[in-house]
Structures are given as structure tokens and as C-alpha cells.
Amino acid sequence: MKKIAHIQKSAPAHWVGNGFHVNSLFFYEQDAEALSPFLMLDYGSPKSFAPSTQPRGVGQHPHRGFETVTVAYQGEIEHHDSEGNRGTIGPGDVQWMTAASGIVHEEWLSPKFNASGGVLEMAQLWVNLPAKDKMTPPRYQEIVKAQIPTVVDEGGARLQVVAGEYAGKRGPAMTYSPINVWDTQISAGQTLNLSVTDGYTTLFAVLKGSVKVNDTQTVTSPALVVLAREGTEAKLEALGADATVLVLNGEPLHEPVVGYGPFVMNTEAEIMQAMQDFQSGRFVRAKAAA
Numbered sequence: 265m266k267k268i269a270h271i272q273k274s275a276p277a278h279w280v281g282n283g284f285h286v287n288s289l290f291f292y293e294q295d296a297e298a299l300s301p302f303l304m305l306d307y308g309s310p311k312s313f314a315p316s317t318q319p320r321g322v323g324q325h326p327h328r329g330f331e332t333v334t335v336a337y338q339g340e341i342e343h344h345d346s347e348g349n350r351g352t353i354g355p356g357d358v359q360w361m362t363a364a365s366g367i368v369h370e371e372w373l374s375p376k377f378n379a380s381g382g383v384l385e386m387a388q389l390w391v392n393l394p395a396k397d398k399m400t401p402p403r404y405q406e407i408v409k410a411q412i413p414t415v416v417d418e419g420g421a422r423l424q425v426v427a428g429e430y431a432g433k434r435g436p437a438m439t440y441s442p443i444n445v446w447d448t449q450i451s452a453g454q455t456l457n458l459s460v461t462d463g464y465t466t467l468f469a470v471l472k473g474s475v476k477v478n479d480t481q482t483v484t485s486p487a488l489v490v491l492a493r494e495g496t497e498a499k500l501e502a503l504g505a506d507a508t509v510l511v512l513n514g515e516p517l518h519e520p521v522v523g524y525g526p527f528v529m530n531t532e533a534e535i536m537q538a539m540q541d542f543q544s545g546r547f548v549r550a551k552a553a554a
């Protein structure tokens with residue numbers, strides 16, 4: 265069984281714009297190497313929004329050097345960007361946006377959901393790009409629920425394979441480095457035995473419920489478990505109530521991480537360049553349409 269390296273409770277929830285009330289489960293500044301290739305995870309637990317005619321969300325802002333992965337659990341989220349991509353995701357859908365060389369986007373509650381009101385539950389993960397891919401053209405993958413294979417484990421737990429592979433099922437997301445993103449639902453009393461690649465970063469983001477990890481530690485949501493890189497076996501047991509655990513498993517990049525706000529690069533000079541490009545209007549590609 266893998267050793268548990270570290271457990272951390274989430275910081276208190278904060279607002280991103282006026283649409284996303286999230287708990288930050290991790291952020292790369294705390295220990296970029298231990299989390300690599302993952303940079304950040306925000307989770308917005310179920311939150312009720314009253315009907316509104318005023319848009320709610322985050323207006324135009326840039327990103328460079330990494331990918332943003334947005335998961336909608338409940339409610340609807342809309343996105344548009346400087347590449348001309350536009351999409352609305354609902355329960356079970358995922359937006360996988362590769363900012364890479366530079367993108368400017370907006371993230372909103374969908375106009376329909378905003379008008380009707382309702383419960384929003386979502387997560388946003390940031391995945392780093394290898395240095396050689398940071399300045400490649402942006403890409404946008406809209407992944408609907410029907411494309412994401414579900415595996416029912418022997419113990420009855422369900423896993424949605426968003427990226428990578430589990431039990432022979434491949435997730436639809438194209439990635440730049442080897443990663444697995446498994447969205448797992450473990451009913452109360454069920455146990456999920458996981459086998460992961462030795463030497464990879466393995467993170468358990470406990471979004472809902474309480475779980476016993478590797479028969480030793482009890483972890484209550486929202487919290488993060490960082491497992492040791494060594495070893496391949498891990499175990500999650502849902503205690504008392506149904507649990508949702510986002511399992512992140514990936515090959516560490518072993519490259520310097522230098523970030524500033526919406527930019528994550530490898531050097532200070534590249535961050536300066538990103539700021540200069542953004543201020544001078546040379547940030548997005550010529551085909552910019554939004």
C-alpha cells in the first residue's frame with residue numbers, strides 16, 4: 265500500500281468573480297514539485313443561486329502555459345474564448361481548455377441557468393504543460409457526459425474515466441503528458457481499490473463525504489490527500505455517507521514552475537514576456553474572434 269505523504273483541509277471558500285464559490289484544495293505555490301503536473305484544484309460545493317438577470321461568473325481574462333479543466337456536477341457553465349470557442353456544459357460534462365501560448369476567455373453561469381436559478385456544483389483543475397508545449401497553439405475539448413466511460417469497480421464504486429485509463433477503458437481527454445483523471449463515486453460502506461503507476465504523483469481530492477484512506481487515515485471533505493510516489497496500491501472506503509473523490513494521477517514534469525496570476529511558465533523572463541504580450545495586444549493568435 266502507498267504511504268500517505270500529506271493531508272490538508274481546504275481553505276475557507278472564496279468567490280471567483282461573482283459566480284463560483286469555491287474551496288481551494290491545492291495550489292502549486294505550496295509545493296509545485298510534489299503536485300506536478302497538477303497546479304490547482306478549486307471545488308464549488310452545491311450552492312443555491314436565486315434567479316437573476318445580471319450575468320454571474322468571471323469576465324475576460326487571460327491564461328498562458330497550462331490547461332484549465334472545468335467539471336460541471338450540477339447547474340450549467342458557459343465559456344467563450346479568443347479562439348472563437350463557445351460552449352455550455354451541464355451535469356457530468358467537462359471542458360478541457362488548453363491555454364498554451366495564450367487565450368482570453370470568459371466563464372459564466374449559462375444565461376438559462378442564471379435566469380432560472382438553481383444549484384451549482386463544479387470543479388476547476390489546472391494541469392501544467394511540459395515546457396516544450398507551453399507555447400503551442402491553444403486547444404479546446406468539450407467532453408460531454410456520454411463520451412466519458414464509466415467503470416463499475418468490483419466493490420460497486422463508480423469511476424468516470426475523464427483522462428487516461430482505468431480497467432482497460434480510455435478517457436476521451438487528449439493530454440500533453442501522461443495523466444489519469446478519475447472521477448469516483450463511492451457509496452457509503454463501499455471500498456475502492458486502486459492501482460496506479462509507480463513514481464507518479466497521486467492525489468485524492470475528497471470533494472464530498474468522508475473516506476478512510478489506505479485503512480489508516482479518515483479524511484473529511486473538502487480535503488486533499490497527497491500519496492507517496494512510491495508504490496502502486498491505494499484504497500478508499502466511504503464512511504457514513506456517499507463520497508466523491510477526484511483521483512489525479514500523473515507523471516511529474518520535473519521542471520521549474522514560475523507563475524503569476526493567470527500565467528504559469530518555467531522562468532521569470534517568460535512571465536515578463538506574457539505580461540508584455542498581454543498588455544501590447546500580442547497575446548492571442550491573429551485569428552482571435554471573441
Ligand code: MN
Pocket residue numbers: 325327332369371
Ligand atoms: Mn479562467
